[in-house]
Amino acid sequence: xxxxxxxxxxxxxxxxxxxxxxxxxxxxxxxxxxxxxxxxxxxxxxxxxxxxxxxxxxxxxxxxxxxxxxxxxxxxxxxxxxxxxxxxxxxxxxxxxxxxxxxxxxxxxxxxxxxxxxxxxxxxxxxxxxxxxxxxxxxxxxxxxxxxxxxxxxxxxxxxxxxxxxxxxxxxxxxxxxxxxxxxxxxxxxxxxxxxxxxxxxxxxxxxxxxxxxxxxxxxxxxxxxxxxxxxxxxxxxxxxxxxxxxxxxxxxxxxxxxxxxxxxxxxxxxxxxxxxxxxxxxxxxxxxxxxxxxxxxxxxxxxxxxxxxxxxxxxxxxxxxxxxxxxxxxxxxxxxxxxxxxxxxxxxxxxxxxxxxxxxxxxxxxxxxxxxxxxxxxxxxxxxxxxxxxxxxxxxxxxxxxxxxxxxxxxxxxxxxxxxxxxxxxxxxxxxxxx
Ligand code: MN
Numbered sequence: 001x002x003x004x005x006x007x008x009x010x011x012x013x014x015x016x017x018x019x020x021x022x023x024x025x026x027x028x029x030x031x032x033x034x035x036x037x038x039x040x041x042x043x044x045x046x047x048x049x050x051x052x053x054x055x056x057x058x059x060x061x062x063x064x065x066x067x068x069x070x071x072x073x074x075x076x077x078x079x080x081x082x083x084x085x086x087x088x089x090x091x092x093x094x095x096x097x098x099x100x101x102x103x104x105x106x107x108x109x110x111x112x113x114x115x116x117x118x119x120x121x122x123x124x125x126x127x128x129x130x131x132x133x134x135x136x137x138x139x140x141x142x143x144x145x146x147x148x149x150x151x152x153x154x155x156x157x158x159x160x161x162x163x164x165x166x167x168x169x170x171x172x173x174x175x176x177x178x179x180x181x182x183x184x185x186x187x188x189x190x191x192x193x194x195x196x197x198x199x200x201x202x203x204x205x206x207x208x209x210x211x212x213x214x215x216x217x218x219x220x221x222x223x224x225x226x227x228x229x230x231x232x233x234x235x236x237x238x239x240x241x242x243x244x245x246x247x248x249x250x251x252x253x254x255x256x257x258x259x260x261x262x263x264x265x266x267x268x269x270x271x272x273x274x275x276x277x278x279x280x281x282x283x284x285x286x287x288x289x290x291x292x293x294x295x296x297x298x299x300x301x302x303x304x305x306x307x308x309x310x311x312x313x314x315x316x317x318x319x320x321x322x323x324x325x326x327x328x329x330x331x332x333x334x335x336x337x338x339x340x341x342x343x344x345x346x347x348x349x350x351x352x353x354x355x356x357x358x359x360x361x362x363x364x365x366x367x368x369x370x371x372x373x374x375x376x377x378x379x380x381x382x383x384x385x386x387x388x389x390x391x392x393x394x395x396x397x398x399x400x401x402x403x404x405x406x407x408x409x410x411x412x413x414x415x416x417x418x419x420x421x422x423x424x425x426x427x428x429x430x431x432x433x434x435x436x
Contacts, residue, residue, distance in 0.1 A: 005093055006276050008417045011101040014113065017047030018101075021410070022420030025099055028092050029232070029267035029422070030077055033119040040122050042073025042080065043114075045267055045422065046099055050119050055112040056095070061105055066094040077125045077268070081212045081231050081357035088212075088231070089272050121175075121266035124234075125210070125358030127168040130262070131348060132206075132238055132362035134162040137282075137338035139365040142379040158288050160295070161339040161347045166238075166362065167259035173266040174423040179430060180401065181260035183244040198241035200384060201399040201428060205312050205375035205407055207334055208236035209341045209361035210268050218352040223297040226342035227304070229355060232268035233341075235310075235407045235424035236362045239263065242378055242398065262362070265407070265424040273419055277411035279305040281340045294350055295343050304340030308411045309333055310366055310373065317402025319392055326406060327391055329380065332366055332373025334409075403428045 004010070005026065011018045012025040023029070023045040033043040033050050042053035056062055057070035065083075069091040072079035080088065098109050134140055137157075144152030156162065180201055186193035212231030215221050221229060238258060245257030281304040290296070312330035319326070339347075344361055365375035374380045377398055381387055384397035399405070409421035 002275055003093065005096040005272070006416060008415065010096070012046060012099045013101050013103055013106040014047045014049055014099060016049065017099075020047045022422050023047055024417050024419065025096060026417045027269065027273050027419035028095055029269045029273065030073070030080065031124045031267045032076060032122040033114070034122070035114045036118050040075040042070070042077055043119070044095060045116065046113070048116050049113040050116050051095070051099070051109070052112045052114060059108065061098060061108065062091070062094050065090040076358070078358040081125060081210065082214065083212075085212065085228055085231070085271065088270060092270065092272050121173050123171060123173055123264065124266065124268050127171055127358055127360050128356050130166040130168040130171060130360045130362070131163050132166045132258070132364065133339070133344055134364040135337045135339040135344065136206075136364045136366040136375060138336055138367040138369050139375055139379065142367060142374070146378070146383050158284075158338070159291065161344045163344070163348070164253040166262065168360070170259055171262045171264060171360065173264055174425045176261065176263060176426060177429040178239060178261055178263075178426040180428055181241050181244065181256060183241060183256040184247055185243040186247040193247060198243055199398065200242035202240045202242050202377045203312065203399070203405045203407075204238035204240055204365040205310055205330060205332065206236040206238055206362045206365055207306075207308070207409070208234040208264050209344065209363065210234065211345070211355050211359040211361070212357055214356050215349055215354055217354045219349075219354075220294075220352060221345055221349040221355070223295060223300060223342060223346040226345035227300060229345045230271050230341045231357075232270040233274065233306070233421075234268060235265040235409045235421045237263040237405065237407055237424055237426060238362050238365070239426070240376070240378075261426070263424055263426045264360075265409070265422045267422045269411070269419065269421055274306060274411060276416040277307045277413050278303040279307045279335060281305045282335060282338055291343070295346055297342070300340055300342045304342055305337065306334045306411065307413050308409050310375075311408040312375070313406040313408065314390070314396070315404040315406075316390065316392075316394055316396075316400065318394055319390070320402075320404075322392060324392055326404070329388060330373050330375065332368050332375060334366055336366055336368055337363055399428050401428050401430065
């Protein structure tokens with residue numbers, strides 16, 4: 001549903017929002033922030049400012065469902081995410097009206113704004129559960145080829161969205177330090193493992209999917225209703241220790257290779273803000289199997305994809321010391337997801353699992369069919385055998401201490417103002433001390 005909040009001609013009285021690459025008035029993402037020295041509270045990014053939702057909730061300028069939605073935003077947004085999408089939409093529409101250029105309430109609303117540079121950002125919700133999917137088919141093919149040249153995709157891949165249950169406690173917002181994990185490593189030419197810091201530390205370029213609403217245990221979400229459970233998106237870096245992963249992943253999947261940290265961008269880019277950027281789901285090849293009915297919905301196939309440009313920037317310690325800018329090492333697109341977010345919701349709940357407001361999915365690493373937009377070093381360097389050559393003369397097989405990885409995301413569509421995701425940055429700082 002496109003409405004006045006998406007109007008490309010709409011400007012804000014917050015001057016920095018107009019032309020802002022991430023947070024023009026057409027975006028209005030929700031997050032949790034602390035103004036200097038104060039307690040966390042709900043906020044909305046607008047240009048280089050953050051609007052305090054606790055101030056908005058206490059004001060008579062909001063009414064109806066929008067007022068209820070703002071009042072539901074405490075120090076975590078789970079209660080906002082529990083509300084039906086209509087409440088989020090009402091809050092978005094009333095905030096957009098209050099922030100518009102020429103707003104008669106500009107003076108009042110200005111008092112609700114804090115400079116983003118002075119605010120600390122927190123995870124937007126208490127994440128009860130985190131599930132990481134594997135829906136980027138070119139990533140699955142690239143990784144599969146390294147391990148099984150004759151059968152890169154396992155037989156189940158095109159029949160259901162594959163995932164593992166991840167670790168919620170170690171999810172942090174952009175800027176959190178990346179401690180190089182230690183664990184068991186076993187080189188192919190060794191008979192026994194040793195213990196020490198990962199020597200094959202990698203990133204994974206993913207989208208995060210924020211879950212809204214709740215289904216009771218034992219009540220699957222039908223595919224036609226599953227889209228309503230997608231409250232919004234963020235960027236997600238599923239940091240991965242490939243040497244630990246190779247040794248531990250069979251038979252039950254990733255463990256220490258993934259549970260040391262997941263970095264997300266701090267803002268929930270709402271499903272409402274993303275409506276102009278919906279596209280058809282990735283087309284299936286004629287030879288691909290037709291998914292079972294519980295995963296198939298014509299509306300979802302027509303609009304279940306996202307037109308989001310994705311990127312990865314790398315800046316090494318040496319580049320920082322030489323005052324060189326980050327180098328873009330990947331230029332990708334979210335259109336290469338084989339499964340839609342609604343299909344993930346439908347499959348996740350098909351056996352009766354309850355999804356709760358504030359649960360988080362990772363889509364899986366998103367890679368392009370060519371080498372321009374690969375979503376991990378594992379793919380870019382062919383498992384470390386073909387190192388990246390960086391502009392300053394350095395090379396990288398996997399990440400070294402001091403390396404800074406930034407994920408970028410931007411939704412774009414003809415005739416609309418593009419919106420961005422904000423930062424998703426992590427720097428490999430130190431090795432954790434291991435015991436051997
Ligand atoms: Mn992943």
